[in-house]
Amino acid sequence: MGWGFRKSIKIAPGIRINFSKSGISTSLxxxxxxxxxxxxxxxxxxxxxxxxxxxxxxxxxxxxxxxxxxxxxxxxxxxxxxxxxxxxxxxxxxxxxxxxxxxxxxxxxxxxxxxxxxxxxxxxxxxxxxxxxxxxxxxxxxxxxxxxxxxxxxxxxxxxxxxxxxxxxxxxxxxxxxAQGPRGELQTAASALMARVRAWPSVPGFVGPLFVALLGCFLMAVLSVPVGLALTGFALAYGGYKTFSFMRKKAVFSQAIKEANEWFQSKLTVEVTPRPAIRSSNDYVALKAAASATVTAAAVIYTIIAYPHHVASNGNGEQATLQSDTTAVGSNGVVPAAATAPTLNTVHPVPDFSWLVGKYPSDVVNDKRFRSAFNGVSRADWKKISERLAVVNSSGIQMQDGYLVAQGCKEHECSTEQAAFAVNATSGKGVMLVKQTSNPSGNASIKVFQWPDLPVGATPLSSWAQEAARTDAAPSAQTASFQQTSFDCSKAHSDAEHIICSDAELASDDVQLAAIYAKAKAVADDPVAFKERTRAQWNYREQQCHERECLIRWYADQNVAIAAIAATGKVAQQ
Structure with missing residues (x-):
């Protein structure tokens, strides 16, 4: 008794795979x-x-x-x-x-x-x-x-x-x-219907505008509020334009297809092949556009809430700096009571800082909630603040006159490197004062990070700032006379110049190098190259030498190099 079976599967137009008792084959x-x-x-x-x-x-x-x-x-x-x-x-x-x-x-x-x-x-x-x-x-x-x-x-x-x-x-x-019948116009009607169906507008995509909008929110948080808002607004406007353009074209072509369908139907008696039609009328464009706009709005709101220091009134991130040396602070070292920046009304949620009470500043200094209380603090400045809050008293952060207050100092340098802060428990805004000594002459500076509408004088830090300024102003007034150098020490501004002015050996090396430099300049075969070399070496000293040992090595190397130029007049060899 014979038996058999056959199964054919279409995998592409004009191509089929056949299964039977004798095996598998392909038909083309x-x-x-x-x-x-x-x-x-x-x-x-x-x-x-x-x-x-x-x-x-x-x-x-x-x-x-x-x-x-x-x-x-x-x-x-x-x-x-x-x-x-x-x-x-x-x-x-x-x-x-x-x-x-x-x-x-x-x-x-x-x-x-x-x-x-x-x-x-x-x-x-x-x-x-x-x-x-x-x-x-x-x-x-x-x-x-x-x-x-x-x-x-x-x-x-x-x-x-x-x-x-x-x-x-x-x-x-x-x-x-x-034997043809009277309905020959059916072919023309079918062609017209097919042309209108093929002209149906393509469904717009919203992935691109949504990505640009989210990028704008990211820029609002990390770079610039105006740039981020402009990019987000452009994305919303472009997405809206695509949506309304599609809806308008859809209405026009829907009417055209309806008219072509009516003409086609008037000539039709039997429909063996399905007539031309759009694949699906449920494109959900309006729903997709609304969802994209909702996600964008949620992202903008979250950015404003999570990063309030970027959308506050002082958006440029500028900071006030108070110098406590003899020229900037004066004899009494009083810190100004208010900043001159204009005050703008910005409404944003006030975070709860009650959890700070009793904690050590070193434990919360890197918490995002704590950092959000301060305005215009860069990453480098916050690193200095973290170092100056390493050593604190045992009481930690305390509530004082409606402010959460604490102070600290840098380990092994508590006499010169200090920091203090006060956070308003009602508004959630804070003031940060950083005291640092940047040169061996003993001059110190107090850097202030504050909100425009929160002056230092209105916080418990006012007395701390005045005391810190007086502590450094007294020694500054009794500064010893400068060493004799090739430049005016009263106008010294870099670490290297301050160290040279306060060190007799380095001052002597500076005078000696200046004399050799004058001889080399007079005999140099290429004055332009000699000038460029001098500028490069001077920039290296100003930017890289912040201690005495570096300056001693620098003067020793330059004495040898410039003496060779003075002897030979050849700049290129050095």
Whole structure:
């Protein structure tokens, strides 16, 4: 007892994978002509149910005459690289017969209001209303089928058979044209509908505008509020423009498609092939736009809440600096009571700082909640603040007159490197004072970080600032006389110059180097190069030497180099 099975799966237009008892194979081609990888060729006339199968490997040929429908329409060409000219001509003849027959039948159906494409012509020929006419084409179809069988079996068709087949095609075309109905405008209506469907506007995407908006929020937090707001506003405006533009085009094309559909429907009697239509009317563009705008608004609000110091009135991050030396502080060292920056009303949530009470400043100095209380503090300045809050008293942060107050100093340098802060428990704004000594002359400076509407004089730190200023002003007034150098020590501004002015050995080296420099300048063969070399070495001293040992090495090296120039006059060698 024999058994068998067959299953065909379409994986792409014109390509199928076949499963059967004998194994797996692949079919290539469309309606009218298919080629199987096992060497089987099948030809047919779409819509007639007539097809013929032969094997290129010598298998027994068989023909089938049934009323079943074919799998697809159109003729898929085989690979013609290895075909002779005669075989190629035969294949072209088969294609011509099939395509002209299919086109004649389709034009007949269209004229009678039956909308059908080549792929569905086999469904149209089963319509009961058109069977009397299709029976008149049986003789002509038999002639064309005979010619196709000859082409497949022997690879060629005689001129007489070609003539008979083409005469049959002419006869079918003539009969189909003579039997055409009054609804020939259906094809024009279908073309117009297809054109409008293809012109349907594409759905806009909101990933790009949303990304730009989030980038703007990020810039608001880390760089500049105006730049971030401008970028976010541009993203919202662009997204809104795309949304409204799509909605406007959608309304226009919807009306055009509706009119084309009405015209198409007026010419239609039977719809075998589905009419052209947009894939889906549910594009959810308005919902996507609203969701994108909501996410952007939430991101902006979160940025304002989480980073209030960037959207406050003093957005430029400038800071006030009070010098406690003899020229900047004066004899009494009094700290000004208020800053001169204008005050703007900015409303933002006030954080709760009650959790700071009793804690050590060194434990909370790097907490984001604590840092948000201070305005305009850079990363480098905050590092100095952290160092100067390392040593504190045992009481930690205490509440005093409505302010959370604490002070500390740098480890092993408590007499000169100090810091203190006060945070208003009501407004959440704070003032930070940093005292530091930057040179060996004993001059100290107090740097103030404050909000424009929170002066130092209104906080408990007022007395601390005045005391720190007086402590450093007294020694400054008794500064010893400067050493004799090649420059004016009263105008010294860098660490290197202050160290030279306070050290006799370095001052002597400076005077000696100045004398050698004058001789070298007079004999230098390239004054421009000599000037550039001098500037580079001076910049190195000012920027890199912050201690005595570095300056001693620098003067020793320069004495040797400039003495060589003074002796030879050649700058390039040094």
């Amino acid at each position: 081609g469309g309606k009218g002509f298919t080629y199987n990888t096992r060497g089987r060729i099948t030809t047919s006339i779409p819509g007639t149910g007539i097809r013929y199968t032969t094997s290129l490997k010598g298998r027994k040929s068989s023909s089938r005459d049934s009323h079943g429908t074919s799998a697809s329409t159109g003729t898929g060409y085989m690979n013609t690289e290895n075909l002779s000219k005669r075989e190629q001509a035969t294949q072209d003849f088969v294609y011509k017969v099939q395509s002209r027959t299919t086109n004649a039948l389709r034009q007949y159906f269209i004229s009678h209001g039956v909308y059908v494409e080549d792929d569905d012509i086999s469904d149209a020929v089963t319509l009961e209303a058109h069977q009397p006419f299709l029976n008149t084409l049986a003789h002509d179809l038999a002639l064309t089928t005979k010619a196709i069988k000859l082409a497949v079996d022997i690879g060629t068709v005689s001129l007489a058979e070609k003539e008979k087949a083409m005469l049959a095609v002419y006869e079918m075309e003539h009969k189909c044209a003579a």
